[in-house]
Structures are given as C-alpha cells and as structure tokens.
Amino acid sequence: MTSTTALPKTMKSLLQASRKTTEVILVEAPIPTPTHPDDVLVRVHATAPCAGELLWAVNFPDSIPADKVMVPCQDLSGTVVTAPAASDFAPGDRVYCRIEAGRAGAARDYALARASELAKIPSSLNWIEAAATPLSALTAWQSLFVQGTLDAAGIKGDAAAREKNGKIRVLVTGAAGGVGSWVVQLAARSGAKAVVAVCGPGKEEAVRKLGATEIVDYTKTSIEEWVAADPAAREVDLVIEMVGGKTLSGCWAAVKEGGAMVTINTPPEYGKPEGMKKELSKALFFIVEPLGSNLAEIGDLIEAGYVRPTVDSVWEFADYAKAFERLESGHAKGKIIIKVSDEAAAA
Numbered sequence: 001m002t003s004t005t006a007l008p009k010t011m012k013s014l015l016q017a018s019r020k021t022t023e024v025i026l027v028e029a030p031i032p033t034p035t036h037p038d039d040v041l042v043r044v045h046a047t048a049p050c051a052g053e054l055l056w057a058v059n060f061p062d063s064i065p066a067d068k069v070m071v072p073c074q075d076l077s078g079t080v081v082t083a084p085a086a087s088d089f090a091p092g093d094r095v096y097c098r099i100e101a102g103r104a105g106a107a108r109d110y111a112l113a114r115a116s117e118l119a120k121i122p123s124s125l126n127w128i129e130a131a132a133t134p135l136s137a138l139t140a141w142q143s144l145f146v147q148g149t150l151d152a153a154g155i156k157g158d159a160a161a162r163e164k165n166g167k168i169r170v171l172v173t174g175a176a177g178g179v180g181s182w183v184v185q186l187a188a189r190s191g192a193k194a195v196v197a198v199c200g201p202g203k204e205e206a207v208r209k210l211g212a213t214e215i216v217d218y219t220k221t222s223i224e225e226w227v228a229a230d231p232a233a234r235e236v237d238l239v240i241e242m243v244g245g246k247t248l249s250g251c252w253a254a255v256k257e258g259g260a261m262v263t264i265n266t267p268p269e270y271g272k273p274e275g276m277k278k279e280l281s282k283a284l285f286f287i288v289e290p291l292g293s294n295l296a297e298i299g300d301l302i303e304a305g306y307v308r309p310t311v312d313s314v315w316e317f318a319d320y321a322k323a324f325e326r327l328e329s330g331h332a333k334g335k336i337i338i339k340v341s342d343e344a345a346a347a
C-alpha cells in the first residue's frame with residue numbers, strides 16, 4: 001500500500017438513483033476506502049456500461065446485494081493508486097478489469113477492484129480501447145472456450161486444438177455488438193471451421209473484417225429460413241446466443257442434433273420451440289466470471305496483434321445520459337465508452 005493522503009476528499013460519481021429505476025444521476029461522493037484484503041484502489045480513466053445493467057437489481061435481485069452502492073459501469077481502465085503488498089500490482093500500474101456486478105462500479109474518479117479481477121493493460125491499447133475490453137472479451141472467451149466446445153490453444157497454433165476446432169461450425173448472434181465482436185474474432189482465430197455472424201444491416205463489412213465467414217442479416221432472413229435453405233451445409237455445431245426471444249428460437253433450428261448452445265441473455269430452454277425433439281450435448285446459460293487471469297491471456301493475444309476491442313463511440317463524462325441512450329438503442333457496433341479522466345480525453 002502507499003499513502004492516500006494526496007487524494008482529494010471527494011470525487012465525481014454516477015449513481016443509479018434507486019434499485020427500481022434506470023435513472024442515473026451525477027453526484028459528489030467520498031473516495032472509496034479499501035476494506036477487503038484484496039482491494040486495489042484505481043484512478044479510473046475510462047469506463048463502459050453494459051447492455052441492460054440498470055435493470056439487474058430488478059431482474060437479478062439475488063446477484064445485486066441490498067447494500068451495493070449503485071455506481072454503474074463495471075468495466076474500467078485506470079492507474080493503480082494503492083494495492084495489497086502481496087498482489088501482482090503496484091501504484092502506477094496501467095490496469096483494466098471487470099468489477100463483479102454485486103459491487104460498486106467504475107463510473108467515478110476512483111474505484112475499488114479486487115486483485116483477482118485485474119490485469120495489466122497491453123501496451124498497444126489506450127485507455128479507451130482498454131475500457132472496451134474486459135466484460136466483452138471475458139464473456140466471449142468463457143462462452144467459447146470454458147462453457148463452449150472450442151479449444152483456446154488453437155489461437156496460438158496448437159495443431160491438435162486447430163484440428164479439433166476445424167470441425168466446429170460456430171454461429172453467433174449480436175455479432176457486431178460488444179460481446180459478439182469478440183466471439184467472432186476469437187472463434188475465427190482459434191481455427192473454427194466457420195463463423196456465422198447474425199447481425200443487422202450495415203454490419204456485414206465490419207463482421208467480415210473480424211473473421212466472419214457467413215453472414216445472416218436478420219432483418220432480411222430469419223435464422224430458421226437461412227438454415228432451411230441448405231441444412232446439410234448450414235447447420236452449426238456451436239451456438240453463442242445473446243439476444244433472446246425469436247433469435248434464440250431460431251438458433252434451435254440452426255444447431256445440429258447433439259450440438260452445443262451457450263447463451264448469456266436467456267436460458268436456452270426458454271426459447272426451444274414447442275414440440276421440438278432435438279437433444280443437445282450442452283445447452284446452458286452462464287454469467288461471466290470477472291477473472292484477471294483470463295484477461296491476461298486475452299491481453300497476450302492483443303499484444304500479438306491477433307484480436308482488438310471494437311469501440312462504438314466515446315462520450316464525455318457529462319454526456320453519460322447520451323451514452324446510456326446509445327447503449328439502450330440495442331444496436332451498438334462494439335463498446336460504448338465514457339471518459340472519466342483528462343488522461344482518457346487525451347487518448
């Protein structure tokens with residue numbers, strides 16, 4: 001730990017007005033004090049909201065403790081101010097992370113993250129790009145390589161992993177969004193046989209650049225219609241689904257008998273069409289784990305030039321309401337970033 005005497009007494013902070021509303025307000029608040037042995041105090045430079053996060057307290061009350069200080073935006077890039085002596089971090093380190101959803105977020109000048117959540121920022125990322133990475137990249141990584149059936153070793157060229165991945169056709173919905181843009185890149189880089197990107201109009205070129213091999217514009221063709229045109233060639237072995245509703249139902253048509261479906265918006269069984277007999281080897285919903293160790297692996301891939309974060313737009317702190325509006329439009333092309341410090345503004 002180092003001294004915090006040079007810190008101001010208060011800071012600017014966003015706050016969800018209450019657990020029951022999606023209204024966000026700007027307040028002056030005290031600097032948070034480390035209370036957990038693994039707490040790292042970080043000077044925040046940039047942060048990023050996550051789709052739907054202002055409804056978590058209502059929709060997932062068990063995951064958001066009643067005493068959570070309702071600071072939104074769980075992703076950050078920043079500089080370490082104080083860190084436990086036994087941790088891998090020291091004052092001045094450039095770090096990024098996802099703060100677990102049950103604790104106060106990072107839309108403020110200073111935030112507390114656990115050492116286990118943090119990783120050092122790859123030198124090729126600025127503060128904005130770094131803040132665009134943690135949640136989306138971690139979710140994509142875990143959905144493909146931890147919950148899903150692709151082998152991450154394929155990214156670094158492991159022959160056995162690439163042979164295995166080379167037999168797996170992957171379909172991803174929301175493919176141009178925050179998480180989807182990482183799923184496309186990681187699946188393609190790992191040597192998947194095909195990466196089918198489901199996205200809206202105007203996104204085709206972007207997802208092709210990320211590595212998509214087939215595109216379904218859901219505003220022109222439903223997933224069911226697309227697969228029905230040539231099931232033998234088009235059915236997929238692994239679905240990563242993040243939209244829910246009709247999109248999730250369509251994915252049941254696209255996945256092969258015995259294939260796998262990983263969802264992060266709605267549990268797979270909620271979208272299984274009535275009467276459908278298809279059995280999958282895996283059909284699961286999961287919540288991302290904010291693991292700094294995974295983020296460090298992703299950082300190595302960024303440094304090697306294999307993958308990059310995608311930034312939709314960057315907003316001044318004072319314009320936070322516009323950033324949330326853009327997010328809630330549901331059609332972001334990558335992550336929406338809010339600048340917190342002047343250093344991020346210079347990035």
Ligand SMILES: NC(=O)c1ccc[n+]([C@@H]2O[C@H](COP(=O)([O-])OP(=O)(O)OC[C@H]3O[C@@H](n4cnc5c(N)ncnc54)[C@H](OP(=O)(O)O)[C@@H]3O)[C@@H](O)[C@H]2O)c1
Nearest residue numbers: 051052139174176177178179199200242264286287288331
């Ligand atoms: N379980 C977890 O741990 C976890 C973690 C992260 C995120 N999530 C959830 O995953 C979802 C995606 O997150 P995100 O950050 O990637 O959101 P995002 O950046 O807002 O992206 C959402 C994407 O959904 C697409 N979309 C909207 N309507 C669609 C439709 N009818 N059919 C197909 N695609 C449609 C949009 O694509 P177009 O503009 O091309 O239409 C957009 O790119 C959110 O619900 C989020 O809460 C869950």
